[in-house]
Amino acid sequence: MQHQSYKNHIRYYPPHHFVFYPVIAILLGTALYKYFTDDANNASWLIIALLVTLTGWLSFMMRQHYALTLQNRIVRLEMRLRYFQLTGKRLEDIENKISFAQLAALRFASDEELEDLIQRTLADKLSPTQIKESIKNWAPDLMRV
Structure with a gap:
Protein backbone atom coordinates (compact mmCIF):
# COMPACT_ATOMS: atom_id res chain seq x y z
CA MET A 1 0.00 0.00 0.00
CA GLN A 2 1.21 3.47 -0.85
CA HIS A 3 2.22 5.79 2.02
CA GLN A 4 -0.76 8.01 2.85
CA SER A 5 -0.36 11.78 2.75
CA TYR A 6 -2.40 14.92 2.16
CA LYS A 7 -2.20 14.44 -1.61
CA ASN A 8 -3.56 10.87 -1.66
CA HIS A 9 -5.80 10.51 1.42
CA ILE A 10 -9.12 10.50 -0.47
CA ARG A 11 -10.54 7.02 -0.96
CA TYR A 12 -12.84 5.58 -3.58
CA TYR A 13 -15.18 2.59 -3.47
CA PRO A 14 -14.59 1.09 -6.95
CA PRO A 15 -17.95 -0.67 -7.45
CA HIS A 16 -19.76 2.55 -6.64
CA HIS A 17 -17.47 5.16 -8.20
CA PHE A 18 -16.22 3.23 -11.22
CA VAL A 19 -19.14 0.88 -12.05
CA PHE A 20 -22.45 2.19 -10.66
CA TYR A 21 -22.00 5.88 -11.49
CA PRO A 22 -20.70 5.24 -15.02
CA VAL A 23 -23.66 2.91 -15.65
CA ILE A 24 -26.02 5.62 -14.35
CA ALA A 25 -24.31 8.17 -16.62
CA ILE A 26 -24.61 5.87 -19.65
CA LEU A 27 -28.27 5.13 -18.93
CA LEU A 28 -29.02 8.81 -18.43
CA GLY A 29 -27.16 9.74 -21.62
CA THR A 30 -29.02 7.06 -23.58
CA ALA A 31 -32.40 8.13 -22.18
CA LEU A 32 -31.73 11.79 -22.99
CA TYR A 33 -30.50 10.92 -26.49
CA LYS A 34 -33.63 8.84 -27.10
CA TYR A 35 -35.80 11.63 -25.65
CA PHE A 36 -34.50 14.05 -28.28
CA THR A 37 -34.42 11.58 -31.19
CA ASP A 38 -37.42 9.27 -30.68
CA ASP A 39 -40.42 11.57 -31.09
CA ALA A 40 -42.92 8.73 -30.82
CA ASN A 41 -41.78 7.78 -27.30
CA ASN A 42 -40.15 10.90 -25.93
CA ALA A 43 -42.48 11.12 -22.91
CA SER A 44 -41.44 7.60 -21.92
CA TRP A 45 -37.76 8.45 -22.37
CA LEU A 46 -38.16 11.58 -20.26
CA ILE A 47 -39.68 9.51 -17.45
CA ILE A 48 -36.84 6.98 -17.75
CA ALA A 49 -34.27 9.80 -17.64
CA LEU A 50 -35.92 11.25 -14.54
CA LEU A 51 -36.02 7.84 -12.83
CA VAL A 52 -32.35 7.18 -13.62
CA THR A 53 -31.43 10.63 -12.28
CA LEU A 54 -33.47 10.05 -9.13
CA THR A 55 -31.90 6.61 -8.62
CA GLY A 56 -28.37 8.00 -8.96
CA TRP A 57 -29.04 10.95 -6.70
CA LEU A 58 -30.75 8.88 -3.99
CA SER A 59 -28.02 6.24 -4.00
CA PHE A 60 -25.37 8.93 -3.58
CA MET A 61 -27.24 10.68 -0.78
CA MET A 62 -28.08 7.53 1.17
CA ARG A 63 -24.61 6.00 0.84
CA GLN A 64 -22.97 9.20 1.99
CA HIS A 65 -25.45 9.91 4.76
CA TYR A 66 -25.35 6.57 6.55
CA ALA A 67 -21.65 5.91 6.15
CA LEU A 68 -20.47 9.37 7.08
CA THR A 69 -22.86 9.88 10.00
CA LEU A 70 -21.59 6.75 11.68
CA GLN A 71 -18.01 7.42 10.72
CA ASN A 72 -18.11 10.97 12.05
CA ARG A 73 -19.24 9.67 15.44
CA ILE A 74 -16.40 7.16 15.43
CA VAL A 75 -13.84 9.83 14.47
CA ARG A 76 -15.07 12.07 17.30
CA LEU A 77 -14.83 9.23 19.85
CA GLU A 78 -11.43 8.14 18.54
CA MET A 79 -10.07 11.67 18.85
CA ARG A 80 -11.47 12.02 22.37
CA LEU A 81 -9.73 8.82 23.44
CA ARG A 82 -6.48 9.70 21.69
CA TYR A 83 -6.37 13.21 23.14
CA PHE A 84 -7.05 11.88 26.64
CA GLN A 85 -4.34 9.22 26.29
CA LEU A 86 -1.81 11.82 25.13
CA THR A 87 -2.64 14.67 27.49
CA GLY A 88 -4.70 13.30 30.35
CA LYS A 89 -7.27 16.00 29.53
CA ARG A 90 -10.73 15.70 28.03
CA LEU A 91 -11.15 16.84 24.43
CA GLU A 92 -14.77 17.73 25.14
CA ASP A 93 -13.51 20.84 26.95
CA ILE A 94 -12.24 22.32 23.67
CA GLU A 95 -14.37 20.38 21.18
CA ASN A 96 -17.02 23.09 20.99
Missing part, protein backbone atom coordinates in the same frame (compact mmCIF):
# COMPACT_ATOMS: atom_id res chain seq x y z
CA LYS A 97 -14.35 25.61 19.93
CA ILE A 98 -13.45 23.76 16.72
CA SER A 99 -15.59 22.43 13.89
CA PHE A 100 -15.97 18.75 13.13
CA ALA A 101 -14.07 19.31 9.87
CA GLN A 102 -11.13 20.69 11.85
CA LEU A 103 -11.29 17.75 14.27
CA ALA A 104 -11.40 15.29 11.38
CA ALA A 105 -8.35 16.96 9.82
CA LEU A 106 -6.49 16.78 13.14
CA ARG A 107 -6.84 12.99 13.23
CA PHE A 108 -4.14 12.75 10.55
CA ALA A 109 -1.55 14.34 12.86
CA SER A 110 0.95 12.05 14.56
CA ASP A 111 0.80 11.71 18.33
CA GLU A 112 3.90 13.89 18.66
CA GLU A 113 2.36 16.88 16.91
CA LEU A 114 -1.33 16.52 17.77
CA GLU A 115 -1.47 18.64 20.93
CA ASP A 116 0.56 21.50 19.43
CA LEU A 117 -1.53 21.42 16.27
CA ILE A 118 -4.74 21.59 18.30
CA GLN A 119 -3.39 24.64 20.13
CA ARG A 120 -2.42 26.26 16.79
CA THR A 121 -5.87 25.48 15.41
CA LEU A 122 -7.50 27.18 18.38
CA ALA A 123 -5.16 30.19 18.33
CA ASP A 124 -4.92 30.76 14.57
CA LYS A 125 -8.35 29.41 13.53
CA LEU A 126 -6.72 27.07 10.99
CA SER A 127 -9.00 25.66 8.30
CA PRO A 128 -9.14 21.87 7.79
CA THR A 129 -6.97 22.24 4.68
CA GLN A 130 -4.42 24.35 6.57
CA ILE A 131 -4.36 21.75 9.35
CA LYS A 132 -3.70 18.92 6.89
CA GLU A 133 -0.99 20.92 5.12
CA SER A 134 0.69 21.63 8.49
CA ILE A 135 1.06 17.97 9.39
CA LYS A 136 4.65 16.82 9.15
CA ASN A 137 4.22 13.17 10.17
CA TRP A 138 0.99 11.97 8.58
CA ALA A 139 -0.91 9.30 10.56
CA PRO A 140 -2.89 7.47 7.87
CA ASP A 141 -6.57 6.64 8.17
CA LEU A 142 -6.75 3.66 5.85
CA MET A 143 -10.32 2.74 6.81
CA ARG A 144 -12.09 6.05 6.03
CA VAL A 145 -15.06 5.57 3.71
Whole structure:
Protein backbone atom coordinates (compact mmCIF):
# COMPACT_ATOMS: atom_id res chain seq x y z
CA MET A 1 0.00 0.00 0.00
CA GLN A 2 1.21 3.47 -0.85
CA HIS A 3 2.22 5.79 2.02
CA GLN A 4 -0.76 8.01 2.85
CA SER A 5 -0.36 11.78 2.75
CA TYR A 6 -2.40 14.92 2.16
CA LYS A 7 -2.20 14.44 -1.61
CA ASN A 8 -3.56 10.87 -1.66
CA HIS A 9 -5.80 10.51 1.42
CA ILE A 10 -9.12 10.50 -0.47
CA ARG A 11 -10.54 7.02 -0.96
CA TYR A 12 -12.84 5.58 -3.58
CA TYR A 13 -15.18 2.59 -3.47
CA PRO A 14 -14.59 1.09 -6.95
CA PRO A 15 -17.95 -0.67 -7.45
CA HIS A 16 -19.76 2.55 -6.64
CA HIS A 17 -17.47 5.16 -8.20
CA PHE A 18 -16.22 3.23 -11.22
CA VAL A 19 -19.14 0.88 -12.05
CA PHE A 20 -22.45 2.19 -10.66
CA TYR A 21 -22.00 5.88 -11.49
CA PRO A 22 -20.70 5.24 -15.02
CA VAL A 23 -23.66 2.91 -15.65
CA ILE A 24 -26.02 5.62 -14.35
CA ALA A 25 -24.31 8.17 -16.62
CA ILE A 26 -24.61 5.87 -19.65
CA LEU A 27 -28.27 5.13 -18.93
CA LEU A 28 -29.02 8.81 -18.43
CA GLY A 29 -27.16 9.74 -21.62
CA THR A 30 -29.02 7.06 -23.58
CA ALA A 31 -32.40 8.13 -22.18
CA LEU A 32 -31.73 11.79 -22.99
CA TYR A 33 -30.50 10.92 -26.49
CA LYS A 34 -33.63 8.84 -27.10
CA TYR A 35 -35.80 11.63 -25.65
CA PHE A 36 -34.50 14.05 -28.28
CA THR A 37 -34.42 11.58 -31.19
CA ASP A 38 -37.42 9.27 -30.68
CA ASP A 39 -40.42 11.57 -31.09
CA ALA A 40 -42.92 8.73 -30.82
CA ASN A 41 -41.78 7.78 -27.30
CA ASN A 42 -40.15 10.90 -25.93
CA ALA A 43 -42.48 11.12 -22.91
CA SER A 44 -41.44 7.60 -21.92
CA TRP A 45 -37.76 8.45 -22.37
CA LEU A 46 -38.16 11.58 -20.26
CA ILE A 47 -39.68 9.51 -17.45
CA ILE A 48 -36.84 6.98 -17.75
CA ALA A 49 -34.27 9.80 -17.64
CA LEU A 50 -35.92 11.25 -14.54
CA LEU A 51 -36.02 7.84 -12.83
CA VAL A 52 -32.35 7.18 -13.62
CA THR A 53 -31.43 10.63 -12.28
CA LEU A 54 -33.47 10.05 -9.13
CA THR A 55 -31.90 6.61 -8.62
CA GLY A 56 -28.37 8.00 -8.96
CA TRP A 57 -29.04 10.95 -6.70
CA LEU A 58 -30.75 8.88 -3.99
CA SER A 59 -28.02 6.24 -4.00
CA PHE A 60 -25.37 8.93 -3.58
CA MET A 61 -27.24 10.68 -0.78
CA MET A 62 -28.08 7.53 1.17
CA ARG A 63 -24.61 6.00 0.84
CA GLN A 64 -22.97 9.20 1.99
CA HIS A 65 -25.45 9.91 4.76
CA TYR A 66 -25.35 6.57 6.55
CA ALA A 67 -21.65 5.91 6.15
CA LEU A 68 -20.47 9.37 7.08
CA THR A 69 -22.86 9.88 10.00
CA LEU A 70 -21.59 6.75 11.68
CA GLN A 71 -18.01 7.42 10.72
CA ASN A 72 -18.11 10.97 12.05
CA ARG A 73 -19.24 9.67 15.44
CA ILE A 74 -16.40 7.16 15.43
CA VAL A 75 -13.84 9.83 14.47
CA ARG A 76 -15.07 12.07 17.30
CA LEU A 77 -14.83 9.23 19.85
CA GLU A 78 -11.43 8.14 18.54
CA MET A 79 -10.07 11.67 18.85
CA ARG A 80 -11.47 12.02 22.37
CA LEU A 81 -9.73 8.82 23.44
CA ARG A 82 -6.48 9.70 21.69
CA TYR A 83 -6.37 13.21 23.14
CA PHE A 84 -7.05 11.88 26.64
CA GLN A 85 -4.34 9.22 26.29
CA LEU A 86 -1.81 11.82 25.13
CA THR A 87 -2.64 14.67 27.49
CA GLY A 88 -4.70 13.30 30.35
CA LYS A 89 -7.27 16.00 29.53
CA ARG A 90 -10.73 15.70 28.03
CA LEU A 91 -11.15 16.84 24.43
CA GLU A 92 -14.77 17.73 25.14
CA ASP A 93 -13.51 20.84 26.95
CA ILE A 94 -12.24 22.32 23.67
CA GLU A 95 -14.37 20.38 21.18
CA ASN A 96 -17.02 23.09 20.99
CA LYS A 97 -14.35 25.61 19.93
CA ILE A 98 -13.45 23.76 16.72
CA SER A 99 -15.59 22.43 13.89
CA PHE A 100 -15.97 18.75 13.13
CA ALA A 101 -14.07 19.31 9.87
CA GLN A 102 -11.13 20.69 11.85
CA LEU A 103 -11.29 17.75 14.27
CA ALA A 104 -11.40 15.29 11.38
CA ALA A 105 -8.35 16.96 9.82
CA LEU A 106 -6.49 16.78 13.14
CA ARG A 107 -6.84 12.99 13.23
CA PHE A 108 -4.14 12.75 10.55
CA ALA A 109 -1.55 14.34 12.86
CA SER A 110 0.95 12.05 14.56
CA ASP A 111 0.80 11.71 18.33
CA GLU A 112 3.90 13.89 18.66
CA GLU A 113 2.36 16.88 16.91
CA LEU A 114 -1.33 16.52 17.77
CA GLU A 115 -1.47 18.64 20.93
CA ASP A 116 0.56 21.50 19.43
CA LEU A 117 -1.53 21.42 16.27
CA ILE A 118 -4.74 21.59 18.30
CA GLN A 119 -3.39 24.64 20.13
CA ARG A 120 -2.42 26.26 16.79
CA THR A 121 -5.87 25.48 15.41
CA LEU A 122 -7.50 27.18 18.38
CA ALA A 123 -5.16 30.19 18.33
CA ASP A 124 -4.92 30.76 14.57
CA LYS A 125 -8.35 29.41 13.53
CA LEU A 126 -6.72 27.07 10.99
CA SER A 127 -9.00 25.66 8.30
CA PRO A 128 -9.14 21.87 7.79
CA THR A 129 -6.97 22.24 4.68
CA GLN A 130 -4.42 24.35 6.57
CA ILE A 131 -4.36 21.75 9.35
CA LYS A 132 -3.70 18.92 6.89
CA GLU A 133 -0.99 20.92 5.12
CA SER A 134 0.69 21.63 8.49
CA ILE A 135 1.06 17.97 9.39
CA LYS A 136 4.65 16.82 9.15
CA ASN A 137 4.22 13.17 10.17
CA TRP A 138 0.99 11.97 8.58
CA ALA A 139 -0.91 9.30 10.56
CA PRO A 140 -2.89 7.47 7.87
CA ASP A 141 -6.57 6.64 8.17
CA LEU A 142 -6.75 3.66 5.85
CA MET A 143 -10.32 2.74 6.81
CA ARG A 144 -12.09 6.05 6.03
CA VAL A 145 -15.06 5.57 3.71
